Amino acid sequence: MGHVRDDFKAFRVRRKAMMKEKNARRRGYDEEIFLQLPDKTTLDPQVALYFQTCETSYRVLHEPSFWREYQAFWERRSNEESLTPFAAILLYILAITKCLQPNDGNIFVGDSSVDRDTALDYIETCDMWLQRQSRKQTTLTFFQLQCLSLLAKRYNSLKLKQDWTASGDIIRLAIAAGLHRNPSLLSRGRITEFEKEMRRRVWLTIVEMELQGSIDCGLPSSACGLYFDVQPPSNLPDETFAADTTQIPAGRPIEHFTSTSYLIVSLRSMPLRLHLLQLLNNPTTELQYSDVIHYDGQLNAMLTTLPIWTDPRAEIPTVLLKLQLLQFLLILHRPYAEFATANKRFSFSFTACIEATSAIMSLHEQLLGKNILALNHLRNDALRAGIALAQTTYHNCFHASPAECREPPNHKDFIHPVDVGAASKQQRLEGAPELKIPQLPTDSLLSATLCSTAVNLLEKVRQLFENKVMRLGTGYMEYFLLCSAQGIMPGLNQDRGTSIASITNATADDLRSRGRKSLERVTSLCFRVLALQKEPADSLVNSLRQNVTVPSPITPASSHGPSTGPATGAQLYGSSLGGGGLVGDLPTIIPGTGAMASALNEGKDLGVGDGAFDDLDMQVDLSGWTFPDFWNFDMGSAV
Known part of the structure; x- marks a missing residue:
């Protein structure tokens, strides 16, 4: 790794x-x-x-x-x-x-x-x-x-790190050019009716993009507190007016979908979204739970009043209108949902988070089922939903008494960071708190059910984000975080009759198996990327095959003694990965790049399941050379 x-x-x-x-x-x-x-x-x-x-x-x-x-x-x-x-x-x-x-x-x-x-x-x-x-x-x-x-x-x-400043620059240019004002009040007689209508559309597009960029970055929006009196664009198909039109026709009812309907409907919720963004980005805001319930009601009311369009072109705008409201439900409820087990009053927030996440996943799956990738690439819903689910579930699995709702839990009491510089595993564990992994709550059927649902949803989130990574080739760190989040989720096969007092800590094997499974997900994806490299003139795949040997099926090394079988994961990498940690417990079989390349040539599927590639596992001898050796080819031909 x-x-x-x-x-x-x-x-x-x-x-x-x-x-x-x-x-x-x-x-x-x-x-x-x-x-x-x-x-x-x-x-x-x-x-x-x-x-x-x-x-x-x-x-x-x-x-x-x-x-x-x-x-x-x-x-x-x-x-x-x-x-x-x-x-x-x-x-x-x-x-x-x-x-x-x-x-x-x-x-x-x-x-x-x-x-x-x-x-x-x-x-x-x-x-x-x-x-x-x-x-x-x-x-x-x-x-x-x-x-x-x-x-x-x-x-x-x-260039996502520059997105907030870039969108802010555009909205300031638009304000300086007067796009935020009623075009009829500016340069009378010099702006055509066509230009007025297009200015309205472009202005709202700029504001929507800047607003979403501010939400994703957690930073203030330039539109907060900004006065603009430009009218909404007309709900008209583009064919009804042209550059030489002297008078724009009357707009159609909002129930009649046109390519501008999204902007008109979205403008209705913009004041609330700007207000919530300003409120939630202010560290000094003292948001009471009654305020959360109030804004929850407003958001859900807007969700229920969204128009229902039957036009096939309305699929993306319909989903987008829902997503930009559902994301605020997650942001509002997550801090309170973490304490649902300790304080039954906050069970509503836990339920709201699960429902919002489920709705978000369903909307994206609906589009992906029709090969529409636009919104999955454009937005960060999967990452936001995955982190919210993981945090909420993790905290609810450790809140055993109502007294713990007074303060957020101290993570150091539960998870002890691994000291990779320690001389030995024994030295690292001496005097350290017992390592714990979450267990389903046993004193609340509702919390246990919600936690189980969250664990299942988190797997859907990971798969959704994996689709984005494998299409674009970015988001590897975020994917690692989602896989790690899955690794600390409670197991769903827990015995409901077991008391929480008897499940105070996890054995080393449990922790190793969880870490191994998370690492397999990440490394499997990375090896898929490696196997799908653009072949240079000297044939990358042929180079890989020369360094790959096909082993017979083997069993991962036991954690209770030295392995007598093939080399361990650390030996395969030719190093100890920092000299500490659970190196000896890594999988002894690394997904073989040569096998994946061969499978690609044979037209086989490389879909990642719940772990490594079962049919394509190969032991790779990597001693003496590293992954950059794979990539010593001319990248100039890639563009």
């Missing part, structure tokens, strides 16, 4: 250095945009996919106007300066849609998928060009490009 972690980190550093070198050669010239742009046959399905997914919720472009300009662009294809903004829009669209569909032939360059790496190259090229454009006269096209740039990064999970 230590090698996997260090080598993935080293490869990422190397990859970033190569990207930095590539960016140093960029100048942001128009020619660079046109050189990256593929042919029309490649772009046609990607542009259609963009309008079927992104433009049904966040509104950036006017579809009929876009298609007219799109046709004209290919008819007079040239490197004219006037065509560059539209060419940049096309390149951003291509970056947005690069990973929005399942790819059975998905391959990786290091830790990142090739599709995501290609999207990053498109984004860097357009961003460099966009930075060279003047900000003195910010046109509608300028803001459309800014929105597409932010969406492209979010859909591919790129």
